[in-house]
Amino acid sequence: MLIKDLGEERLIKYLSKRFTQRHPRLIKAIGDDASVTVQRGGWALLSTTDVLIEGVHFKKGRTPAYLLGKKALAISLSDIAAMGGNPLFYLVSIAVPPDTPVRFLTDVYRGMYERAKKCGAFLAGGNTARLPGRIVIETTVIGEAQKNRVVYRAGAKKGDMIFLTGAAGDSALGLLELKRRDKGALKGPFKKLALRHLDPEPRLEAGAALGAQGLISSMIDVSDGVLLDLKRLCAASGVSAAIDIACLPISKEFKRYEAQRRRSFATLALIGGEDYELLFTARPENEARVMRAASGLKLRITKIGAITGGPRTRVKVFGADGKAVKTKSSGYLHFRPPLRAMT
Amino acid sequence: MLIKDLGEERLIKYLSKRFTQRHPRLIKAIGDDASVTVQRGGWALLSTTDVLIEGVHFKKGRTPAYLLGKKALAISLSDIAAMGGNPLFYLVSIAVPPDTPVRFLTDVYRGMYERAKKCGAFLAGGNTARLPGRIVIETTVIGEAQKNRVVYRAGAKKGDMIFLTGAAGDSALGLLELKRRDKGALKGPFKKLALRHLDPEPRLEAGAALGAQGLISSMIDVSDGVLLDLKRLCAASGVSAAIDIACLPISKEFKRYEAQRRRSFATLALIGGEDYELLFTARPENEARVMRAASGLKLRITKIGAITGGPRTRVKVFGADGKAVKTKSSGYLHFRPPLRAMT
Numbered sequence: 001m002l003i004k005d006l007g008e009e010r011l012i013k014y015l016s017k018r019f020t021q022r023h024p025r026l027i028k029a030i031g032d033d034a035s036v037t038v039q040r041g042g043w044a045l046l047s048t049t050d051v052l053i054e055g056v057h058f059k060k061g062r063t064p065a066y067l068l069g070k071k072a073l074a075i076s077l078s079d080i081a082a083m084g085g086n087p088l089f090y091l092v093s094i095a096v097p098p099d100t101p102v103r104f105l106t107d108v109y110r111g112m113y114e115r116a117k118k119c120g121a122f123l124a125g126g127n128t129a130r131l132p133g134r135i136v137i138e139t140t141v142i143g144e145a146q147k148n149r150v151v152y153r154a155g156a157k158k159g160d161m162i163f164l165t166g167a168a169g170d171s172a173l174g175l176l177e178l179k180r181r182d183k184g185a186l187k188g189p190f191k192k193l194a195l196r197h198l199d200p201e202p203r204l205e206a207g208a209a210l211g212a213q214g215l216i217s218s219m220i221d222v223s224d225g226v227l228l229d230l231k232r233l234c235a236a237s238g239v240s241a242a243i244d245i246a247c248l249p250i251s252k253e254f255k256r257y258e259a260q261r262r263r264s265f266a267t268l269a270l271i272g273g274e275d276y277e278l279l280f281t282a283r284p285e286n287e288a289r290v291m292r293a294a295s296g297l298k299l300r301i302t303k304i305g306a307i308t309g310g311p312r313t314r315v316k317v318f319g320a321d322g323k324a325v326k327t328k329s330s331g332y333l334h335f336r337p338p339l340r341a342m343t
Numbered sequence: 344m345l346i347k348d349l350g351e352e353r354l355i356k357y358l359s360k361r362f363t364q365r366h367p368r369l370i371k372a373i374g375d376d377a378s379v380t381v382q383r384g385g386w387a388l389l390s391t392t393d394v395l396i397e398g399v400h401f402k403k404g405r406t407p408a409y410l411l412g413k414k415a416l417a418i419s420l421s422d423i424a425a426m427g428g429n430p431l432f433y434l435v436s437i438a439v440p441p442d443t444p445v446r447f448l449t450d451v452y453r454g455m456y457e458r459a460k461k462c463g464a465f466l467a468g469g470n471t472a473r474l475p476g477r478i479v480i481e482t483t484v485i486g487e488a489q490k491n492r493v494v495y496r497a498g499a500k501k502g503d504m505i506f507l508t509g510a511a512g513d514s515a516l517g518l519l520e521l522k523r524r525d526k527g528a529l530k531g532p533f534k535k536l537a538l539r540h541l542d543p544e545p546r547l548e549a550g551a552a553l554g555a556q557g558l559i560s561s562m563i564d565v566s567d568g569v570l571l572d573l574k575r576l577c578a579a580s581g582v583s584a585a586i587d588i589a590c591l592p593i594s595k596e597f598k599r600y601e602a603q604r605r606r607s608f609a610t611l612a613l614i615g616g617e618d619y620e621l622l623f624t625a626r627p628e629n630e631a632r633v634m635r636a637a638s639g640l641k642l643r644i645t646k647i648g649a650i651t652g653g654p655r656t657r658v659k660v661f662g663a664d665g666k667a668v669k670t671k672s673s674g675y676l677h678f679r680p681p682l683r684a685m686t
Contacts, residue, residue: 027387032496032579033425033564034391034486041384044370048377049434049483051472082376091392093481129394131479138436140392140483143377153375221376236375 003105004098011102011128018106019113023122025088035124037089037142044150046143048079054135062182065104067198069111072137075223077119078202078276080143082221084151084211087204089124090116093138095131108137119204151211151280153236155218160281160307162241163216163290165203165299167251168226170196172272173265177257189260192253200276206297207278215289219280225271226304227315227327229279234313237281242316243305245270245325270317270327281307346448346471347441354445354471361449362456366465368431378467380432380485387493389486391422397478405525408447410541412454415480418566420462421545421619423486425564427494427554430547432467433459436481438474451480462547494554494623496579498561503624503650505584506559506633508546508642510594511569513539515615516608520600532603535596543619549640550621558632562623568614569647570658570670572622577656580624585659586648588613588668613660613670624650 003011020029027036039045052072054060063071073090080087092112096105105128116122121141174197177185185194203221210216220233226248234241248269258265282290287303294301308316317325346354363372370379382388395415397403406414416433423430435455439448448471459465464484517540520528528537546564553559563576569591577584591612601608625633630646637644651659660668 027490027493028495033422033562034389034428034484036426036493036495037388037390038490039382039384039386039388039487041382043382045380045382045388045485046377047380047432047434047467047483047485049436049469049481051436051438051470051481053438053472053474055475056473079376083379085377089390091390091483093392093394095394095396095479124390126392127394129396130399131396131477132398134474134477136438136474136479138392138394138481140390140434141377142388142390142485144382147370147381150370150379152371152379219376 001102002098003096003100003102006102015106015109019109020123026122026124029122029124035091037124040144042147043144044147046080046083046085046145046150047140048076049138049140050076050079052137060135062178063198065107066111068137069108070115070199072108072139073112073115073141074200074202075276076139076141077115077204078200078221078223080141081202081204081207082219082278083143083145084149084207084219085143085145086208087119087121087141087143089122089142091124091140092126094126095129095136097132097134098130100135145211149211149214151216151219153218153220153233156233156237156239156281156307157217158239158307158309159284160217161284161287161303162230162243162279162281162305162307164226164249164277164279164302164304165206166275166277167249167254167300168275168277169265169269169272170251170254171200171274172268173254173257174198190253190257193257197274200274202276203278203299206299209293209297210280210290213289213293215286215293216280216282219278222275222277222279224273226279227270227317231313231315233279234315238310238313240308240310240312240314241305242308242318244318246320247302247304249300249302344445345441346439346443346445349445358449358452362452362466364465369465369467372465372467378434380467383487385490386487387490389423389426389428389488389493390483391419392481392483393419395480403478405521406541408450409454411480412451413458413542415451415482416455416458416484417543417545418619419482419484420458420547421543421564421566423484424545424547424550425562425621426486426488427492427550427562428486428488429551430462430464430484430486432465432485434467434483435469437469438472438479440475440477441473443478488554492554492557494559494562496561496563496576499576499580499582499624499650500560501582501650501652502627503560504627504630504646505573505586505622505624505648505650507569507592507620507622507645507647508549509618509620510592510597510643511618511620512608512612512615513594513597514543514617515611516597516600517541533596533600536600540617543617545619546621546642549642552636552640553623553633556632556636558629558636559623559625562621565618565620565622567616569622570613570660574656574658576622577658581653581656583651583653583655583657583659584648585651585661587661589663590645590647592643592645
């Protein structure tokens with residue numbers, strides 16, 4: 001069935017029935033002028049919004065609708081993780097061409113629903129609109145954290161160590177493979193890399209745990225590449241940084257891909273976007289506790305460098321030979337010719 | 344300057360500098376992974392999201408950017424008003440073609456900023472993205488209300504009176520005039536009607552006052568026409584309704600327009616969308632207090648009908664001759680061929 005056959009009212013009713021749920025903090029989700037939820041006294045409210053645009057952020061033929069929904073929510077959840085918060089609820093706004101199959105939309109919503117369920121978040125509302133020729137998915141996530149436990153980009157101090165969760169560059173490499181083989185990449189030997197691009201995992205548990213323990217001084221999620229997001233963190237903190245390319249955590253699949261293609265893709269670990277790992281800083285004396293937290297989370301956490309002095313923000317990158325590497329382009333930016341072609 | 348020349352980082356910094364403000368409930372707006380605001384203990388949080396799409400909801404040449412921003416926010420504020428709430432903060436997400444002048448974007452933001460300032464709401468975050476060929480503006484508003492004072496669509500009971508704020512049909516008539524004369528309508532004799540379409544006033548004070556006084560049983564804002572939105576309210580409440588076309592409040596400008604064009608546009612008062620007036624119900628014994636509240640608000644409030652029994656939801660419309668009028672099409676709906684052509 002096509003969306004234009006179903007009509008807006010029935011579509012919303014249908015989506016609302018399938019994808020809302022009971023929750024002690026939810027009074028009214030979809031079906032009124034606004035959603036109604038319960039606030040928590042004295043806590044900070046975190047809010048973030050992201051958009052995925054067909055042809056800019058994703059290609060329809062390359063991205064299963066279910067994963068598209070999961071990813072749309074995941075990138076906003078990652079922002080909540082990067083503040084040390086817990087997600088509470090989300091709003092979705094989808095604009096689609098009228099001849100889109102209803103199935104596509106329900107798959108998108110199902111992806112978000114499943115992703116949200118894993119972290120206890122609930123759908124609180126949204127809207128649908130007609131947009132000829134293109135799909136636009138907008139997600140807003142509201143989360144919360146104890147006011148004095150929110151972790152900002154600002155807060156890194158000279159002498160802090162810089163850490164990264166998971167592995168760097170997998171998503172960019174997965175995108176390369178998706179460009180070569182389209183959906184075939186999801187079945188090939190590098191399926192895991194493709195899924196790191198299409199189905200990124202927001203580091204919610206890590207973000208909340210690191211924030212709650214008061215172990216870290218600043219944090220950001222890596223959406224546009226380690227180098228660019230580290231620059232942002234440094235700029236917000238008014239410090240500089242030095243990192244070691246050789247220290248960047250690389251996955252087994254990444255190495256296997258390099259071996260098979262007989263090329264180094266090391267720069268992608270530095271500037272490849274959309275890993276949605278957490279980049280954070282901590283005092284050296286907290287390093288052991290950070291690592292203990294990591295093993296409790298069953299998540300790899302790697303020290304990749306150190307914060308150096310200000311006042312002008314600079315990120316120095318050292319190669320395997322110990323010499324500084326020139327870094328010209330720094331990651332993915334909208335409106336500017338990107339280093340990597342877009343998805 | 345064009346947006347592609349400025350680049351995303353500088354654009355966000357520029358917008359953030361100009362359009363964020365200090366507020367006791369705001370800890371961090373733009374510039375981190377998520378915004379941070381302070382919750383209020385025991386209150387209900389209201390959230391709503393809306394989208395304006397070029398070519399679907401507005402025509403660029405017909406809509407000054409400043410008014411476009413004002414309207415984008417106003418339609419979400421109207422949803423908060425319809426819950427009896429007060430707006431707290433808003434998030435904006437704008438997707439634009441790279442060759443859009445920066446001026447256009449700052450005018451949109453300025454419109455939202457000025458509109459928000461009037462009701463004490465603040466910008467808490469958002470994002471910008473590149474979208475070839477079309478402008479898409481997404482607004483999310485978070486508001487709040489005392490938990491037991493939120494007014495829902497559900498709640499209307501048999502015997503309740505039905506009320507409407509302001510006047511009906513002005514926005515649809517303004518759109519007619521805009522279609523005839525484009526931006527010229529903003530200078531012509533029916534400027535007020537055109538502005539009712541381009542610059543609608545969310546009834547925030549009325550919504551909050553009616554909600555806080557506990558005077559009313561249900562409420563909805565009129566975005567898709569009195570008839571369709573009344574049907575929605577009735578469906579949510581499980582009741583039926585009867586209204587009188589002759590009772591629908593018509594503005595002086597509306598009448599003047601009819602006189603000049605020598606035609607009746609009465610149906611537009613019934614099915615014309617985007618008035619963003621409040622449609623609500625109250626027990627007959629509260630009518631006098633509702634009217635007193637109206638005079639305190641300096642806002643016209645008109646009784647237009649009464650709630651009748653269920654169980655099947657029906658809205659009967661009576662004409663000036665006292666006979667029931669057939670109503671086939673009921674308002675504006677996405678994905679279905681609309682009665683009114685779109686903006």
